[in-house]
Amino acid sequence: MINYAQFTPVSALLGGALIGFACLLLLLVNGRIAGISGITAQILTKPNASNLWAWIFIVGLLAGSFIGLRTLKITAPNLDISWLSIIVAGLLVGIGSKMGSGCTSGHGICGIGRFSLRSIIATCTFLISGAISLYLTK
Amino acid sequence: MPLTTSKSLFYYLSVFIAGAIFAIGLQVAAMVDPNKVKGFLDVSGLWDPSLALVLFAALVVFSIGFKLLIQPRIAQDSTPLLSASFHLPTRKNIDKPLIIGAILFGAGWGISGLCPGPTLVNLVHFDAKLIVFFVMMLLGMQLAGLLKR
Numbered sequence: 001m002i003n004y005a006q007f008t009p010v011s012a013l014l015g016g017a018l019i020g021f022a023c024l025l026l027l028l029v030n031g032r033i034a035g036i037s038g039i040t041a042q043i044l045t046k047p048n049a050s051n052l053w054a055w056i057f058i059v060g061l062l063a064g065s066f067i068g069l070r071t072l073k074i075t076a077p078n079l080d081i082s083w084l085s086i087i088v089a090g091l092l093v094g095i096g097s098k099m100g101s102g103c104t105s106g107h108g109i110c111g112i113g114r115f116s117l118r119s120i121i122a123t124c125t126f127l128i129s130g131a132i133s134l135y136l137t138k
Numbered sequence: 139m140p141l142t143t144s145k146s147l148f149y150y151l152s153v154f155i156a157g158a159i160f161a162i163g164l165q166v167a168a169m170v171d172p173n174k175v176k177g178f179l180d181v182s183g184l185w186d187p188s189l190a191l192v193l194f195a196a197l198v199v200f201s202i203g204f205k206l207l208i209q210p211r212i213a214q215d216s217t218p219l220l221s222a223s224f225h226l227p228t229r230k231n232i233d234k235p236l237i238i239g240a241i242l243f244g245a246g247w248g249i250s251g252l253c254p255g256p257t258l259v260n261l262v263h264f265d266a267k268l269i270v271f272f273v274m275m276l277l278g279m280q281l282a283g284l285l286k287r
Contacts, residue, residue: 003184006177008168012188015167016195022160023196024203029152031218031225034160036254041279056150058258060157065259067158068165076263077172077256083267085249090271092246094278097254099286100239101227104253105160107240108193113200114226121232122240127179129244134179137249 023110026057035106037097085137100126149220161259167192170259172251179248239282 023034032053042054068074079086097103100122102111107126111119168174169192177186208224211217218224247253252260252271260268 018163020196020199064158064161090274096243098282126244133248
């Protein structure tokens with residue numbers, strides 16, 4: 001059954017279009033894929049000429065977040081799960097995105113958007129795995 | 139890397155703007171809210187299809203742009219507007235790390251409702267649980283990187 005009280009189709013489509021546009025801009029102008037897990041992994045190494053763009057992208061993300069915070073009145077996320085769940089889930093997201101070469105942005109948008117079979121399979125896999133893990137832990 | 143030093147200012151400015159738009163897009167779509175993401179993954183309960191529309195709209199914009207603006211440039215051996223080359227993934231094979239990685243990633247995503255993008259964007263709240271999640275995610279990436287070698 002659809003949860004009509006929570007469903008926000010207009011803002012979902014608008015926000016999604018902005019995300020798609022940002023991914024397109026980064027690839028067209030800079031030749032880079034907006035895969036956030038890959039970009040995040042870059043900050044595990046010191047800034048240098050070849051990964052400076054990833055650092056700047058993250059600075060841009062945080063700056064955009066601050067702007068949105070003020071204009072859209074975004075409240076802090078309510079993470080109502082245990083500390084153990086936070087630790088386990090954080091590790092799983094880190095290990096899984098590195099091992100699987102991408103996350104929701106890299107595979108889900110940039111990968112599928114380039115018609116990559118690897119990304120279509122990865123996205124279907126983590127959607128199913130996500131639904132199952134939520135069902136088992138909620 | 140940028141083409142020339144004179145272009146590098148605009149190169150990095152564009153990267154910065156792309157990051158900012160990406161973050162605002164996540165906020166507009168409410169994908170920074172882990173409970174909204176869980177509402178989508180919760181197919182057994184009351185289902186919130188919003189995330190599917192976010193992905194759909196992002197894919198429409200990106201794939202049409204890719205087809206019309208990027209593919210022709212690649213086909214003509216042309217470069218991105220301000221960079222020397224396109225850095226695109228080259229692997230095509232469906233291997234074990236892809237599948238196992240996606241299963242593990244999905245498991246963590248389902249438990250928390252968080253993936254790397256929203257985690258970074260939410261850092262501005264200085265929420266203790268979120269910061270621990272972020273550090274654990276970095277640790278996980280480091281561990282998986284060591285295992286690969």
